[in-house]
Amino acid sequence: MSNLSKPIPPAGGPGGLAVEIRGKTFRGADGGDVRAIENVAFEVAAGRFATLIGPSGCGKTTTLRIILGLDPDFKGRLKLPADGAGRVAAVFQEPRLLPWRSVEENVRLALPEEDAGRDLDPLFATLGLTEMRSRYPSELSLGLARRVSLARAFAIRPSLLILDEPFVSLDEQTATRLRKLLIEVWSARPTTALMVTHNLREAVQLSDRIVFLTERPARIRGVHDIVTPHGERDTRWRETTLSVIAKRYSGVL
């Protein structure tokens, strides 16, 4: 919470996200219990972007699923932004578009009733999807489908945005372009956001707070806050920050 001096006014309703998971166990296929999360507790201030980083299979996606309400079977508490009254948007690892609906329909279907007729032109234009509105998802490349998935998330003006490795398995060029787009859309209306990634560079570029997790069962390894505004994060700044972080948390790079 040391970075409240940031100039951008927080959006997405009062209060940020507070996560407190005191234990999460999965029933394994052999009947034995697998402990996925030991103790994960962190906060994201309203209108801030946080990132979860940790080794494969350490329970990052599980944490996101608990926050999304897809897995109610856990010990602990959650406090969602806007006291749970706001909407939550998710960008999943796979785009998860409805193949039988066009790009525009996919985005519009997510809109709340009272917003159904909203003008989506600016959003589609920002994400470079204007030409694709009437296409079906099967006609899109993975990069384009990811953009549609981002458009859907931002279209509903969420109070909480959850991103689960949104740029995984894209070529670096496409991923970089999409990250820029994400910052652009997000900065226009900063929303409390939580992203899971394996990519520390990505985390450093996008987030205000990085939460490092341990191996399974997950615990918090450390929290790193970044106060430099997004606009001032150039290549040199990034390399310095990366080496600072790498020194403190060995093995994360």
Next chain:
Amino acid sequence: MALELDRVAADRSIPSRLAPGIVTLLSLAGLLAIWWIAAIVADSRVLPAPPAVAEAFWRDARTGELFFHLAMTLMRVAGAFVIAMAVGSAIGIVLGMNREANRFFDPWLILFLNVPALVIIVLAYIWFGLNEAAAIGAIAVNKIPNAVVTLREGARALDRDLEEMAKVYRFGPAKTLRHVILPQLQPYFAAASRSGISLIWKIALVVELLGRSNGVGFQINLYFQLFDVAAILAYTLAFVAVMLIIEFLLVQPFEAHSTRWRPRRARG
């Protein structure tokens, strides 16, 4: 498969471009020729040649009798089809989504799948009387277990990822059903309808034969007693033609419309 066919078609030149229609026509003409030759060779009242069948068709068509009976059968087929698909799909989807319900009702399903159509028809007439409701109900009950089995498979194969997406974006039950679940079940509906229509119209004839005083089945029974094979064939072919027209004018355009989002090569 389609890709291979395309390649084969591209390798050959002009004749292959006209192929699909011509092949169908040649195939039907071949069948007709075999029938005609067999009829001439047999030279018997029990295997009339095509002209005799055409004459029988014309005889009943001119009086309007044929069309009346076709319409009665079609009405029963349509009624039973709608009931069977609606009830069968609903039960199938519930069983596919609910493991406990499926475990409980699976033996019932196996039982109904294996009760002979004739038994259901006879029992329906005994219990409910020789009326239209019993007739249509009996046809529907014969089809329902098939629709249940097909749609149950569909409901088991539903995509969890899309379901979660719908939950996160708060689609609500109606929106989820219409935009997420039903489109996934569409191929299963199509399969159940296809096999359903052919099954239903065959059973409809038996129902008419046993307990109705009109319809194609009743007429065929009548001509069976008169030993008029030409008329039997005329009614059969007329009804098959009606079903083909329904297939080409209703089923296929609907399917093309509901699968327009699929990549072209998968359309086959």
